[in-house]
Amino acid sequence: MSNKTDRFKGNILFLDRDDINTDEIIPAKYLTENSKAALKPYLLEDLKLEGFDPATSLENRQVVVTRNNFGCGSSREHAPWALEINEIYLVIAEGFSRIYRQNMYNCGMMAVELPKEDIDSLFETFKGKECSVVTDLEAQSFTFTSGDTTLTIPFKLSEFDKTLVEAGGWVEFADANY
Amino acid sequence: MGKTVAEKIFDAHLIDRQGADISILSLDRVFCHEITTPIAINDLVARGKDRVFDPDKIKAVIDHVTPAKDSKTAEQGKIMRDWAKRHNIKDFFDIGANGVCHALFPEKGFVRPGFTVIMGDSHTCTHGAFCAFAAGVGTTDLEVGILKGVCSFKTPETLKIEFTGTLQEGVFAKDVILAIIGKIGVNGATNKVIEFTGPVIDRFSMEERMTLSNMAIEAGGTTGICYPDMTTVEYLWDFIKDDYESKEAALADYSKWIADEDAVYADEITFDVTTLAPVATFGYKPDQVRAIADFEETAVDQVYIGSCTNGRIEDLREAAKILEGHTIAPGIRGVLSPATPDIFKQALKEGLIDIFMDAGFCVTNPTCGACLGMSNGVLANDEICASTTNRNFNGRMGKGGMVHLMSPASAAATAIKGTLAHSPAYKGGSNE
Numbered sequence: 001m002s003n004k005t006d007r008f009k010g011n012i013l014f015l016d017r018d019d020i021n022t023d024e025i026i027p028a029k030y031l032t033e034n035s036k037a038a039l040k041p042y043l044l045e046d047l048k049l050e051g052f053d054p055a056t057s058l059e060n061r062q063v064v065v066t067r068n069n070f071g072c073g074s075s076r077e078h079a080p081w082a083l084e085i086n087e088i089y090l091v092i093a094e095g096f097s098r099i100y101r102q103n104m105y106n107c108g109m110m111a112v113e114l115p116k117e118d119i120d121s122l123f124e125t126f127k128g129k130e131c132s133v134v135t136d137l138e139a140q141s142f143t144f145t146s147g148d149t150t151l152t153i154p155f156k157l158s159e160f161d162k163t164l165v166e167a168g169g170w171v172e173f174a175d176a177n178y
Numbered sequence: 179m180g181k182t183v184a185e186k187i188f189d190a191h192l193i194d195r196q197g198a199d200i201s202i203l204s205l206d207r208v209f210c211h212e213i214t215t216p217i218a219i220n221d222l223v224a225r226g227k228d229r230v231f232d233p234d235k236i237k238a239v240i241d242h243v244t245p246a247k248d249s250k251t252a253e254q255g256k257i258m259r260d261w262a263k264r265h266n267i268k269d270f271f272d273i274g275a276n277g278v279c280h281a282l283f284p285e286k287g288f289v290r291p292g293f294t295v296i297m298g299d300s301h302t303c304t305h306g307a308f309c310a311f312a313a314g315v316g317t318t319d320l321e322v323g324i325l326k327g328v329c330s331f332k333t334p335e336t337l338k339i340e341f342t343g344t345l346q347e348g349v350f351a352k353d354v355i356l357a358i359i360g361k362i363g364v365n366g367a368t369n370k371v372i373e374f375t376g377p378v379i380d381r382f383s384m385e386e387r388m389t390l391s392n393m394a395i396e397a398g399g400t401t402g403i404c405y406p407d408m409t410t411v412e413y414l415w416d417f418i419k420d421d422y423e424s425k426e427a428a429l430a431d432y433s434k435w436i437a438d439e440d441a442v443y444a445d446e447i448t449f450d451v452t453t454l455a456p457v458a459t460f461g462y463k464p465d466q467v468r469a470i471a472d473f474e475e476t477a478v479d480q481v482y483i484g485s486c487t488n489g490r491i492e493d494l495r496e497a498a499k500i501l502e503g504h505t506i507a508p509g510i511r512g513v514l515s516p517a518t519p520d521i522f523k524q525a526l527k528e529g530l531i532d533i534f535m536d537a538g539f540c541v542t543n544p545t546c547g548a549c550l551g552m553s554n555g556v557l558a559n560d561e562i563c564a565s566t567t568n569r570n571f572n573g574r575m576g577k578g579g580m581v582h583l584m585s586p587a588s589a590a591a592t593a594i595k596g597t598l599a600h601s602p603a604y605k606g607g608s609n610e
Contacts, residue, residue, distance in 0.1 A: 019364050019463060023571040028550035031213050032243065032250040034220065034257075046573035048462060069365040072398060073571060074550075075300040076214065077316035098369050098400055099300060102330070103316035159197030160330065170330070174322040175227060178194070178202065 005165060008090040008110055008135035010062020012144075014127050017049050020066060021073035022100065024048065026082040028074070039082040063133050064091040065122055071100025071111075080104045090135065092142070092155075094119045105161050106170040110135075112142075112155045125151060137165070180438025182336040183403045184371040187311040187435065191294050199332050203311075205231075206293040208323040210238040211279050214298030216257040218321035230265045231327035237288055238262050239271040239279050242546040247553045277518030277544035280304035280392060280486035284384070285518055287417030291406040291432040296323050301486050301568065303394040306401040307387035308410060309435050311371070313400050334371045334400050335444035337362075338437075341378035343452030348604025350496065351386035352488055352566070352585035354378070355393045356457050358449060360467030368398030370444055373437060378451055379404055384413040385492045392487045393568050396464040406432035456600030458564070458584040462572045470588060470600045478582070479561040480511045481593040482575070483539075485549045488566035488586050489517030491524050497590035498530040500601055501537040507596030512539035513555040519544060537593070551576045564592040 024047045030039055044054050051057075064070075064083070070093040071079055080103045083091070089109045096104075096111050104111035114122075122144065131146040137157075144151040157165070167173040181189070194202040208231075215238070222228050230236055238258060246252035255272075262270035271282060280301050289295060289305045295312035296302065298320040305312035315329060323329050339358060359366070372394050379387065387404045394402025404410075411418075411428045422428040455469040483489070483497050494516060506512045514534050516522040522544060525531050534541055548555030549567040557563055557579030566589050570581040582598060591599035 021463075021571050023550075023569070023574055027573050027577070028552060031550075032248070032254060032552075034216055034250070034253060046571075046577065048572045069368060069398065072364055072368075073300065073395075073569065075298055075302075075314040075316055077217075077298075077318060080316075095365065095368065097398055098332075099314055099316055102319065106316060106318035158199060160200040163196065170318050170322055171221070171225065171227075171325075174326055174328060178326045178328045 005137050008137070009133060011060055012063045012065050012126070012131045012133055013057065013061035014123065015049060015052070015064060015066040016123060016127060018067045019069045019072055020047065022071055022076050022079045023073055025071065025079040026076065031076060031078055036081040036085045039078055040085045043082040043086050058086065062088055064088060066091065066093045067119060068094040070096050072097040075099045077103045077107070080107050080109055084109060105164040108165055108168040110165060112157070114153060114155060118153050125149065179442060180440035182371070182437045182441045182443065183309060183373060183435055184311055184334050184336055187292055187294060188333060190292065193328060196330065200330050201333055202328050202330050203294050205296060205323055205327045205329055206235060207288060207295040208236045208320070208327070209279060209283060209295065209297035209302065210236060210258070210320070210324070211242055211297070211299060212240045212254040212258045213242045214317050214320060216254045218298070218317045218324060219257055219261045221321055222325060227325055230267070230324055233265050233267045235327065236267050236324065237269040237283055238267055239276050239282055240273070241276055241279050241282070242550070243552045244276055244543070244545050245273060275519060277521070278486045278489060278546055280388070281490055281517035281521065284308070284388065285520055287414055290414065291410065292435045296320065296329050300395045301392055303399060303401040304388050304392040304486055306394065306403040307384060307391040309403055309406045309432065311401055314395060332369060334369060336373055337367050337370045338373045338375060338443045338446045340376035340446070340448045341374065341451055342376050342448060343378065343450040345378065345451050345454065346604060348587060348601030349454050349456055350585040350587060351382060351389040353454055353457050354451055355390045356459065356464070356467045356583060357454055359393060359397045359465050360457070361449070362397050362447070364397060364463050364465045366397045367394065370399055372397070372399045372402045374402055374404050380407065383492060384409060385490045388490070389487055393464070396568060405436045455606065456585065456588050456604055458582045458588065458598060459570045460582065462570055464568070464570060464583065470584065470598050474598045476582070476598045477562065477596060478510060478564045478592055478598065480513065480555065480557065480563040481506070481589050482513050482548050482555055482563055482565040482567065483586050483589050484515030484517060485546065485567040486517065487568045489515060489521065491521045493566065493586040494521065494525050494530050495528070497586040498533040500587055500590040501594065502533050504537055504594045506538040506593040510593055510596050512537065512593045513542060513548060514539045515542045515545060515547060515554065517544055548575055550574060564589050564598060
């Protein structure tokens, strides 16, 4: 397995809210930047969420677990880029906005939907604790670990999603095929 | 089994499938602006693929920050300008000819019923008003669109919303769309196409339909489609008169895109607008909607009229009707940005600009500017703005600011009063 597909793991940032929008993930005023690197300090700068502080909460986090409709609003790919440049390549949620979800896979990153019950159980079991996850892309399952507690949850990627993740994104694939 | 509009358009544009659920569609239009396109251009250059699939199907504009406000936005404009020149993109709109993309491109006749359209802008759904499958996409999809003229879409389900009844005086298309978003929620149409139908839509002008379709994305909708009718044909006639013998012939052709009677929908909603009051948003989500009368004590600092939602000539007329002979309340800042140069010129001709300026409004050039907190009317911390735009997200018009979305008439009434207000023409109750 290549490095590209081996990066969907790490410590979890739990964001316990529906409808976290693109302007919260990266405010529009930073869209005048022409490089991904410039977005690094501003990830989730305007997030409205009790207990979340962009200055400290993001420290050593590589995976986001959140509720429903993550990434709603603008089409800006700067939202996944702001995660990518902070080395967060995987977001697990009950649901995503269409454009945000496609942007993630187009960049070779993963936006994985889990059923509400699974998301509820992740928050109940692990919220407020240190928790990490590893992804088995072939078996399509996540294993969450916190102390002695381990939870394995299967997920489902469509054929196309998997193709994009393995190809490292949509541009090369489309140029080769169409 | 009958087909929805989206299913018909997908069938006509399908070039490949990926797995069971992904359609690769050919594109009739790829629209570009200077916020999301330069990174796509730079990436194409870096990959040694600096090509365009068809310069005549690509339309480009500098609209989000124009004139440039600093070196970074100047650079974004320059990348667009150089690229348009390099690839002979004739329909490129720069300073003097530029306006807000989703107001400008319809005005130029670029969209037709049955078209597939993408743009690196979520409000691309606006063009669904012409019965097009028009969807916002990210920079990578845009990049592939520019290079190959294709885009991938999950085969969408469709939500049909039928609007019945009659709007009262002082209640507008903006109130209708805010009310429906309030009803179905910001996630209510995610991964779905919305078909807006019924007698209320039939009576709407193209401008009102664009206001409606523009905000489909605020419910998560991929696009918001209105059926083509004689109103559509009349709007497009100058651009299509060489293609059809008569308006009736154009309508007959366009009607093939209308959903079949026995089309299958994910959901169908009927919404009677008869008792709808003028509404505005509260909070930080576009589905937080309530009657303005319920919180009219809310004081504002700024009133903004403009944007791809409500910066068109009919919007300026409705606002000017209310402002005429009045001045805005002391301490309130009024900002008007007509959405395109043609709208600006028409407003000058009709004396609307005089009315706005006599009332105390600042009139800016066409630009997206303040709507996304970029320029020309950014809010300070704790400031409140009554706005005819489309998003009230936290920080949207400036860090720490609060935005109340509403119609142009309500925004104008708010400017005069200094606290949230609706058109004096609205009398309340039912008009039945």
